[in-house]
Amino acid sequence: MGASTSSEPRVSAEQNEAESVAASTGALPMLQNAFSKLANPQTNAVPLENLQQRFSFAGEGRSCSGSNVPDSLTVMLDHLGSILVDQFFVPDKGGINWVEFVKSYNKCCARVSSSVSLNMLLRVFVAVSESANVPIHLEFESGDTDCKINGHLLPSDVFLLLALCWVMSWGSRNLKGEGNLSLPDLNHLVLSVITSCGQVEGGLDVWDRDISSLEAQLPAGKFVTWVMNTVPCLPDCLRLYFNARLQIAATDGVELAPSDSSSVGVISSIAAHDYLLTQGRAWAISITNKSRVNEEISGAFISNGGGMGDKLVYRSSTHGRGLGRFWSRVEGYKGPLLILISASSGKEKNFVYSHLHPTGKVYQPHPKPVGLAFGGTLGNERIFIDEDFSKVTVRHHSVDKTYRSGSLLPDQGFLPVEGIISVVEVWGLGGKAAKQVQDSFKKREELFTEQRRKVDLKTFANWEDSPEKMMMDMMSDPNAVRREDR
Incomplete structure (x- = not known):
C-alpha cells in the first residue's frame, strides 16, 4: 500500500513539545480557549495590551483596602499585569503567537523545583518593586531561573512580598472577579522571618514592637531557607494567579458555578473580629505544606472567614x-x-x-x-x-x-x-x-x-410495698410498730 497524505498543516517540533508539556499539566484545553478569545483574528496573535489587561489586578475595578496597606503596594498592583507579561511572554511583530503563548504558560506554570519557583517569584517582585520606585536590594548572579540570589531584604520588603503573594492568592481563588479585598494582618509572618534570619541590635521584643521601624538586614540566602522550611507553598501564589487569569479569559462569557465560599463582600462581625482563625493566619497555615487541607482552609481567607462558620x-x-x-x-x-x-x-x-x-475509682500508682x-x-x-x-x-x-x-x-x-x-x-x-x-x-x-436513661416502671413493685418506702418510714419514725407480711 502506498503512503497516505494529509492536507493538515505540519506541526513543528517546537509546537509539539510545548503542547505536550501543557497537556501534562491538564491546561491545554484551557489555553486553547483563552488564546481563541484573546487573539486578533486577523493576525492570529494576542496583542500585548490584551494580556496586560488580563493579568492586571486593578484592571477589573478591584482595590486593596485596609489601614495597613502601604501606598507602595497599591502602585505595585497597578504594574503587576505589565510586569508579568514582560517577564514571561516573548512577543512577535503582531503580538504573541500560539507557540509562544503556550511556552510562556509552561515557563511559569509547568512543574519545576521549589527553588526555581521561588526564583521566578522574587524576580517578579523585584521588577514590580522597581516599577513602583521601591528599591529592593536583591541581586541575581545570572539570568538562569535557578541561580544564586545575593543581597538582603528589610522587614518592610518582606511585608510587601507577602502582601503581594496574598493578593495573588486571593485573586487566583476568586475567579468571578467580584468585590474588593482587605489586606489581613501579616505581621506574624514577618516576625517569623526576622527571628529566623536577622539580628536586631539590642535584642528584639517581638511582642511589643512595630516592625515598620526595624532596620534589620535579612540575608537573601537565609530568607530563601526560611521560605523552603516554613512556607514552601509561597512560590505557588504566582503560578496560581497566572493560571487563574488565563482561566478567566478562557471562560469569558460563561457562567461559573457558584463557589462554596460566601461572597467576599459579606463579612460577619464574628468572623472578622472574634475568631482566632483570621484571614492572615488561615493563609499562613495554607502555605506551610501541600495537602488537601489547604483547599479547606483557603476558604477562610477567600471570604474573610464568612464561609468557615460551618x-x-x-x-x-x-x-x-x-x-x-x-x-x-x-x-x-x-x-x-x-x-x-x-x-x-x-x-x-x-x-x-x-x-x-x-471513670471508675481505680487506684493508679x-x-x-x-x-x-x-x-x-x-x-x-x-x-x-x-x-x-x-x-x-x-x-x-x-x-x-x-x-x-x-x-x-x-x-x-x-x-x-x-x-x-x-x-x-x-x-x-x-x-x-x-x-x-x-x-x-x-x-x-x-x-x-x-436508652440507658429509660426506666421500665413495670419491673418495680408498688411504692407502698417498696423497700425504699420502708426505709423512708423508718427514718421518719424509727419507733413505730411495723407488721411484716409473710
Whole structure:
C-alpha cells in the first residue's frame, strides 16, 4: 500500500513539545480557549495590551483596602499585569503567537523545583518593586531561573512580598472577579522571618514592637531557607494567579458555578473580629505544606472567614471550657483538625496525648497527667493544656520528634513558659464527609445515652410495698410498730 497524505498543516517540533508539556499539566484545553478569545483574528496573535489587561489586578475595578496597606503596594498592583507579561511572554511583530503563548504558560506554570519557583517569584517582585520606585536590594548572579540570589531584604520588603503573594492568592481563588479585598494582618509572618534570619541590635521584643521601624538586614540566602522550611507553598501564589487569569479569559462569557465560599463582600462581625482563625493566619497555615487541607482552609481567607462558620467544631467561649466539653464536640470527627490556642504570659510525630479522669475509682500508682498535649514525652510534653483549659505550658525540647528542636517561642530559653488561656478553637478540615461521619456518630451516641436513661416502671413493685418506702418510714419514725407480711 502506498503512503497516505494529509492536507493538515505540519506541526513543528517546537509546537509539539510545548503542547505536550501543557497537556501534562491538564491546561491545554484551557489555553486553547483563552488564546481563541484573546487573539486578533486577523493576525492570529494576542496583542500585548490584551494580556496586560488580563493579568492586571486593578484592571477589573478591584482595590486593596485596609489601614495597613502601604501606598507602595497599591502602585505595585497597578504594574503587576505589565510586569508579568514582560517577564514571561516573548512577543512577535503582531503580538504573541500560539507557540509562544503556550511556552510562556509552561515557563511559569509547568512543574519545576521549589527553588526555581521561588526564583521566578522574587524576580517578579523585584521588577514590580522597581516599577513602583521601591528599591529592593536583591541581586541575581545570572539570568538562569535557578541561580544564586545575593543581597538582603528589610522587614518592610518582606511585608510587601507577602502582601503581594496574598493578593495573588486571593485573586487566583476568586475567579468571578467580584468585590474588593482587605489586606489581613501579616505581621506574624514577618516576625517569623526576622527571628529566623536577622539580628536586631539590642535584642528584639517581638511582642511589643512595630516592625515598620526595624532596620534589620535579612540575608537573601537565609530568607530563601526560611521560605523552603516554613512556607514552601509561597512560590505557588504566582503560578496560581497566572493560571487563574488565563482561566478567566478562557471562560469569558460563561457562567461559573457558584463557589462554596460566601461572597467576599459579606463579612460577619464574628468572623472578622472574634475568631482566632483570621484571614492572615488561615493563609499562613495554607502555605506551610501541600495537602488537601489547604483547599479547606483557603476558604477562610477567600471570604474573610464568612464561609468557615460551618467548619467550627469547638470554641471554648461558646461551648464551654474543659477537656470534657472539648471531647464532646470533637469526638467522632474523622478528619484533620486545626487547634488554635490564644494565651498570654507573664508554645514524636505520632504523639498527640489526651487523658481524662478515669471513670471508675481505680487506684493508679503512677497517674497520667490529665489534659491535652502535643509533642515531647509523657510528663515532659512540648505543649500541655490542663484539663480546665485555663493554662498552657510550652517547653523547650532538644530532641522532639514532632516539632523542630529548640524553642517554639521567640526568646523562650530553657525553662517552661506558662500562659493563661483566653480562647481555644478547633476547626474541622476534613470536608463534608468528615462532618457527616461525626454527625452519624453523635446521633448513635445520643441514642445509646437515651436508652440507658429509660426506666421500665413495670419491673418495680408498688411504692407502698417498696423497700425504699420502708426505709423512708423508718427514718421518719424509727419507733413505730411495723407488721411484716409473710
